[in-house]
Amino acid sequence: MGRRSGVLELAVLGLLREAPLHGYELRKRLNTVLGNFHALSYGSLYPALRDLQATGLIAEDAPSEPDQRPLTGRRGKVIYKLTAEGKERLQDLLSEAGPESWEDETFGVHFAFFGLTDAQTRLAILEGRRSRLEERRHTFRTALSRTRERLDSYTAELQRHGLESVEREVRWLNELIATERGKEERPAAAAADAPRPPAAPTVSDDAAPAVDPQREN
Amino acid sequence: MGRRSGVLELAVLGLLREAPLHGYELRKRLNTVLGNFHALSYGSLYPALRDLQATGLIAEDAPSEPDQRPLTGRRGKVIYKLTAEGKERLQDLLSEAGPESWEDETFGVHFAFFGLTDAQTRLAILEGRRSRLEERRHTFRTALSRTRERLDSYTAELQRHGLESVEREVRWLNELIATERGKEERPAAAAADAPRPPAAPTVSDDAAPAVDPQREN
């Protein structure tokens, strides 16, 4: 008990939604398909799977080829599938729109499953992410405006590059948000609609957020 | 003992090199000046400082205003400075050019202290970072080339954006490396030379790296 962390749970449930999988394959997808680098290790994944099974959210799938699991000693593939409870839990996780869905470590996973997420939640997460990045942009700008002070040239260059990265990601989010709003207006169209916008208005940008720029203890 | 982690040690020693500081101020600089978001908490910093002091790498600085530290109960600012051993240790850390200096969590800190780092080490770190990113770019490209297969449009968009981010950072590193090489050729010039290049050749790019694309257990 207690080995189940937020984002890993969502990622596993989400991937198993598409198809039953065993741990080894699951890990590979976790490290590529999801915006999740940091290469999750087996030492994290397997205990998490055991825990999800213990809670009844996933279960062992009957292997299609019969003799896949030799009776000797319990070795061989263990293929997991979602249970009904697991599907419910997944829906709950997918409709959460809060800091736990738009911070660095989690945003990518939530985004990757937007295909299973309702339009309202998608928008809320994108906007939450954007305002998080706007905070960060503000921190960078503040730091850079003091450049003539204590910053040596390498530190300044690092800040400059960081600021540009954040600005780029904000523009990306602006485009995505515009596309999502577009979908809302004419909700017809096919189910799987490409999120790439034709030409984004590049919203006015700027204005400092009124948030803690130092992320308190 | 054992509360001292790699990158935090470097960051603290590096900042104290510039000027003696107390923990609270140290933390603020850690979260802005360094490319280090993730907002380090006091719960990490203070034990680390205690540990660094126990090892003799930092020491309490005599406060310039005498009565800063009231005798009652040991409260008030504790200003730390580098010891001679701390300076030595810092030099050792700064001349390390290995994975521990170019991974995501550490590269920013090493880069921020390039002003204290010798030219050879700077180049080695920049090149190490670049080849790390080239691996990642390869992973992204591989994942994207299978787009027509299992990737839904949101997952594909996430990969596309991730790939662009990596490509952008590789270009940045190419420019920096070119600048550093330029400095090597004519090693005259002022001590603090701005790292921004005039116009980078944008090296030919591409070619898949021969490295583990899955970062093994």
Place this chain on the structure above:
DNA sequence: GTTAGCATGTAAGGAGTTACATGATTTT
């Protein structure tokens, strides 16, 4: 028949966070 890659797992521990607890100083 042996190497390489697939596959599952456990134990120990590292690196950090949150929540708590306290007190000093500055501002309103």
Place this chain on the structure above:
DNA sequence: AAAATCATGTAACTCCTTACATGCTAAC
């Protein structure tokens, strides 16, 4: 004199990694 912010510290806990240990299966 209350509130905000500066400042230091501890205990419990979380999440994850490393290193280890085992065995199966395909390819050479």
